[in-house]
Amino acid sequence: MSKVLARRGRWSAYKLVMMQAAVAGGVSIVFFAVWGAQYGLSALAGGAIAVLPNFVFATLAFSHTGASSAGKVMKTFYWGEAVKLLLTIAMFSLAFINLKVVFMPLFVCYVAALIVHWTAPLYFKQSKVG
Numbered sequence: 657m658s659k660v661l662a663r664r665g666r667w668s669a670y671k672l673v674m675m676q677a678a679v680a681g682g683v684s685i686v687f688f689a690v691w692g693a694q695y696g697l698s699a700l701a702g703g704a705i706a707v708l709p710n711f712v713f714a715t716l717a718f719s720h721t722g723a724s725s726a727g728k729v730m731k732t733f734y735w736g737e738a739v740k741l742l743l744t745i746a747m748f749s750l751a752f753i754n755l756k757v758v759f760m761p762l763f764v765c766y767v768a769a770l771i772v773h774w775t776a777p778l779y780f781k782q783s784k785v786g
Contacts, residue, residue, distance in 0.1 A: 669714030672776050676769040677707045683765045695761045702762035705747045706769030713740040 680703025688696025716736035751757050 666718035676772045680769045687761045698758040699761035699765035702765035709740040709743040
């Protein structure tokens with residue numbers, strides 16, 4: 657039963673990450689179409705900075721579930737959040753150091769992907785377990 661719950665939780669988190677990726681891709685396409693390749697690539701970098709750490713978090717956080725492994729659940733959530741934060745910092749650093757990014761599209765796409773995450777309860781229906 658706990659593996660089923662872990663799989664459900666992981667799948668819900670992956671759906672959210674896919675929705676973030678779709679929004680980031682859409683915003684990047686708009687920037688590319690309106691302002692050109694440099695803006696589009698900067699927006700794509702911002703979207704990747706938001707989406708990839710969330711994917712890593714979802715993978716780590718939902719690796720365990722159930723009352724019998726409550727300690728493991730908490731530990732993986734903490735580790736997942738720490739890795740997510742460090743990965744976000746590293747990706748921003750790499751983008752600023754190695755890419756010629758335009759700040760506005762990078763942050764607009766990053767924030768757009770985060771808004772998808774923050775508003776997830778509005779468009780994901782909660783299902784009963786059991």
